Amino acid sequence: MSPLTSPAAAAPSRSRRRPLDRLWDQATIYLPVLLMGMLALASYWLLRATPDALAPAVERPVTSEPDYFMRRFSVKLFDADGQLTHEVFGAEARHRPDTDEIEIDQARIRSIQPNGLLTTATARQVTTNGEQTEFLLQGDAVVIREGGQTPEGTVIPRVEFRGEELRIITEPQRVLSSQPVTLVRGNNRLNADTLDYQGDEGVAVFQGRVRAQLVP
Secondary structure, three states: OEEEEEOOOOOOOHHHHHHHHHHHHHHHOOHHHHHHHHHHHHHHHHHHHOOOOOOOOOOOOOOOOOOEEEEEEEEEEEOOOOOEEEEEEEEEEEEEOOOOEEEEEEEEEEEEOOOOOEEEEEEEEEEEOOOOOEEEEEEEEEEEEOOEEOOOOOEEOOEEEEEEEEEEEOOOOEEEEOOOEEEEEOOEEEEEEEEEEEOOOOEEEEEEEEEEEEOO
């Protein structure tokens, strides 16, 4: 491996950016669908699990205090054939009425793709807005897509995506980090101070110190 270091605050050149774009495509393609589907499911479950009031409730000022929560939970999603496709675990989930956000502590999300590949996402806390269009992973955020082989024989490498804080926006598709991030794809590793991945354009912009270790 030979470390390569680039200067701060500029997007890579077009010729150098393309290989990195492909790496980030592999690392982030499952994130929006995975998180949106699982956290929307958790939100729906929480709302359904909340019992109806027996009498008209007295109107109270909207505060940041959670109005419902769930502890040590696991939510699973199955396909039409009864096969497990998604699962989310958490130590505690809370809904905050003033912002309509759901927070999940010690979150662990598993997604099994139709081709059998497993993708997992973990963080000390995951926060999503009421529309499930924006997700914030905080504290040891890790997304791993295990490698494997397709029925056609194509080998798909293992991809590992790490950062202290990762923000995912679904419309338009973006992955943002204002803190250092690491991407490991097979034997290749890339570190950067910040990331702005624009999924609709297929462009990843790294700023600050960028260091790559590539194995031919």
